[in-house]
Amino acid sequence: MxxxxxxxxxxxxxxxxxxxxxxxxxxxxxxxxxxxxxxxxxxxxxxxxxxxxxxxxxxxxxxxxxxxxxxxxxxxxxxxxxxxxxxxxxxxxxxxxLESPKLWQKLPQVYNTDAVKRLLDAPEPQSDRFYLRDKAILETLYATGMRASETVSLRVNDVNLKIGYLRCIGKGNKERLVPVGVPAIKAITEYIKKQRAQLLNDEKPCEELFLTHSGRPLERTFLWRMVKKYASRAGLGPRLTTHSLRHSFATHLLSGGADLRSVQELLGHADISTTQIYTHVDSDRLKKIHKEFHPRA
The missing domain is CATH 1.10.150.130 (Tyrosine recombinase, N-terminal domain)
Known part of the structure; x- marks a missing residue:
């Protein structure tokens, strides 16, 4: 067999x-x-x-x-x-x-904007050797909602800092364009100019944007450990992961008024039902809808 x-x-x-x-x-x-x-x-x-x-x-x-x-x-x-x-x-x-078991739909762990800001501000220029790289990674994760695997495979040529977009290769090699906000553009630009060249291995040049100290592409496990380190420093507990930033990205977009279809495209979900879970996460938004439309609110 x-x-x-x-x-x-x-x-x-x-x-x-x-x-x-x-x-x-x-x-x-x-x-x-x-x-x-x-x-x-x-x-x-x-x-x-x-x-x-x-x-x-x-x-x-x-x-x-x-x-x-x-x-x-x-x-x-x-x-x-x-x-x-x-x-x-x-x-x-x-x-x-072969009947698959019915799954309970669990709500994702989402952090509010203040908690995310504490995480993004956790890297320190004085004490973190790779501050510029780590800062750029955290800003990119939250700015784009990319998965860890998508982030580590991101290449320099996939990022257009002038117009503020990046090209992301997702599951099944599906390609999507994702906008990048000003803080992330600033962090990536500073990393490329001041640190990436120092990390490059001249003998084995690498196209990936984010590199290890030896000039090799990062692995997903590295991203997981890095986020855990800064989450602990920011006092956010052990549950925060790279995927928590993806969940927070989607929820914050919907809270700000983004439509579900747009969020689906940004996340690279094949089925909109996967994206709909985020409409149940934001309690303030649900309360506002209930108050506005329910006859006995």
Whole structure:
């Protein structure tokens, strides 16, 4: 089954255009599924039957995984089985047995503008060696709502500081243009002029905008640790992450009067229902709407 999984993952990469992280996650899920099948004496996807599917779902339910992980695992298996059926690898359809669990919709963690300002002001020129870079990263995250993976892959040529826009490559290699505000433009400009050239490795020049001390592209884990460091310094607690800035970006736009479609485009959401969650986060906005339109407010 391993060769069949590799063939399917190649299809996801070359034809479906899914992101590297998604393909890696699906690959892990399918390897787990293949291991379960192997333990049951099934070595080929063509031999997968309804009893194996039911047993695997039961195994996942008892695994202790969170609902979102179980849901992703079942989606990965379902898509793999559909691929096998469509390409003649398997002759039987058992995908109707794969029902994903219903997920509770959790409200994202959002910080008010004062808390975000404290975070953005946390880097200190006197004590932080890479103050200019860190300041530029934090300002960029909040100004654009980009994901951590999108931020670390941002290249110098993707940023147009004169007109205040950047080109972002999101999930599935989808491209979008995002405006950049004046504070972020100022921070990025200062970083490029005063620090980035010092970080560059002349032997291995790098196109990415944000670099490590050795001139290499940053990794997502670095961004996660950096944000945690400055959140702690600003007294904002351990729950603040890079994604918290993305949530705050979207919520603050909607609070300021932005329409849902525009926020969807800025975030790069394929489905507007994903963006709609932010309309439930801002309690002040909800109270204002209720007071204005409810007959008994």
């Amino acid at each position: 391993g060769d069949q999984i590799c063939e399917y993952l190649d299809y996801l990469s070359l034809e479906a255009g899914l992101s590297v992280n998604t393909i890696l996650a699906y690959g892990r899920d399918l390897c787990d599924f293949a291991g379960f099948c192997g333990g049951s004496g099934i070595e080929s996807i063509a031999s997968v039957n309804s009893s194996i599917i039911i047993s695997y779902q039961h195994e996942l339910a008892l695994s202790g995984k969170i609902e979102s992980s179980v849901r992703r695992s079942l989606v990965a298996v379902k898509m793999f089985l559909q691929f096998a059926l469509a390409n003649g690898i398997s002759s039987q359809s058992v995908t109707e047995l």
